[in-house]
Amino acid sequence: MKITEKRHRAARWLTGAGIEIGALHNPLPVPAQVSVRYVDRLSVDELRRHYPELGDEPMVPIDLIGDAENLSVLADDTQDFVIANHLLEHLENPLRGLQEMVRVLRPGGILYVALPDPRVTFDRSRDQTPTDHVIAEYRHGTEATREAHYAEWVERAEPLVEWMVAAGVAIGPQRVTEQMARSYSIHFHVWRPETFLEVIAAAREEAGVSLELQEFSACRPGEDDEYIFIFAKGRNGLLVPPPPGPDQVATLSEQLRRQETDAAATIAALERELERVSRDTAILRSLRRVAGRVPFGMVLARWVSRSLLRRQPT
Ligand SMILES: C[S@@+](CC[C@H](N)C(=O)[O-])C[C@H]1O[C@@H](n2cnc3c(N)ncnc32)[C@H](O)[C@@H]1O
Numbered sequence: 001m002k003i004t005e006k007r008h009r010a011a012r013w014l015t016g017a018g019i020e021i022g023a024l025h026n027p028l029p030v031p032a033q034v035s036v037r038y039v040d041r042l043s044v045d046e047l048r049r050h051y052p053e054l055g056d057e058p059m060v061p062i063d064l065i066g067d068a069e070n071l072s073v074l075a076d077d078t079q080d081f082v083i084a085n086h087l088l089e090h091l092e093n094p095l096r097g098l099q100e101m102v103r104v105l106r107p108g109g110i111l112y113v114a115l116p117d118p119r120v121t122f123d124r125s126r127d128q129t130p131t132d133h134v135i136a137e138y139r140h141g142t143e144a145t146r147e148a149h150y151a152e153w154v155e156r157a158e159p160l161v162e163w164m165v166a167a168g169v170a171i172g173p174q175r176v177t178e179q180m181a182r183s184y185s186i187h188f189h190v191w192r193p194e195t196f197l198e199v200i201a202a203a204r205e206e207a208g209v210s211l212e213l214q215e216f217s218a219c220r221p222g223e224d225d226e227y228i229f230i231f232a233k234g235r236n237g238l239l240v241p242p243p244p245g246p247d248q249v250a251t252l253s254e255q256l257r258r259q260e261t262d263a264a265a266t267i268a269a270l271e272r273e274l275e276r277v278s279r280d281t282a283i284l285r286s287l288r289r290v291a292g293r294v295p296f297g298m299v300l301a302r303w304v305s306r307s308l309l310r311r312q313p314t
């Protein structure tokens with residue numbers, strides 16, 4: 001995933017010390033001075049076996065082994081931020097996950113959520129998850145729906161996962177059993193931004209999760225494949241936005257430079273106009289002097305002054 005300008009912008013909300021869950025080989029770049037501990041349900045060795053397609057790619061060292069749906073390794077109200085970058089779609093019980101993330105955040109702490117936009121990923125032929133389904137999984141657990149999730153993933157997503165197609169992975173009922181047996185980290189859920197906000201509302205209603213939306217960046221198909229939400233824990237109203245990042249400073253400087261150039265052009269035009277008026281005034285004065293002496297000069301002076309006064313400013 002390339003580091004887009006919108007990732008940089010969203011990461012400006014991160015300050016202090018917090019966690020990223022499921023960074024794998026692609027940790028979110030964060031501003032200097034920000035300290036991140038990496039949490040995953042698997043160790044690096046297990047992750048290498050789980051994701052053979054990553055080969056020797058460097059992976060982030062895991063600081064804490066922990067499940068996003070059970071972050072008991074962390075105490076309440078301790079984290080300045082939680083980063084869930086392409087993680088929530090991997091959770092069987094996302095309301096439980098959101099509840100845990102918000103539990104460990106301090107009041108006002110930031111939840112960074114990036115999700116793949118199904119229109120432009122291997123989820124493109126799948127239906128979005130109805131919010132009632134997520135609520136039912138929160139209320140009754142995920143045992144009853146697990147197999148259906150794997151079957152749907154194998155049928156509709158795997159045929160579009162490029163590396164699986166290239167590796168000639170065989171699709172079929174056997175594959176469903178295999179993937180379930182190894183708890184393969186599938187996209188259990190599929191959301192667009194509107195349906196994900198319904199999940200946030202359900203988390204509030206069902207699980208008492210208090211999150212306030214601070215910022216949203218839409219997916220730009222062709223440029224990236226994700227949308228990003230920034231939430232703050234348990235506050236009413238918007239936080240003060242963070243200071244502009246380097247990209248915004250560059251834009252502001254460019255705007256300022258353009259305004260200064262415009263102002264300089266206006267001043268130059270005014271100066272030219274002033275010069276013209278002074279020149280015309282001088283001519284008028286000398287004409288009046290001549291006109292005082294010669295009767296014909298009087299007529300000439302009137303004519304010249306009238307035509308000078310009719311001239312439009314340049
Ligand atoms: C697709 S990878 C995302 C990698 C990276 N964040 C990115 O944006 O490319 C999903 C990561 O989440 C981790 N993960 C999946 N389910 C998890 C869970 N329930 N608890 C903690 N980590 C989980 C996986 O082990 C993996 O490291």
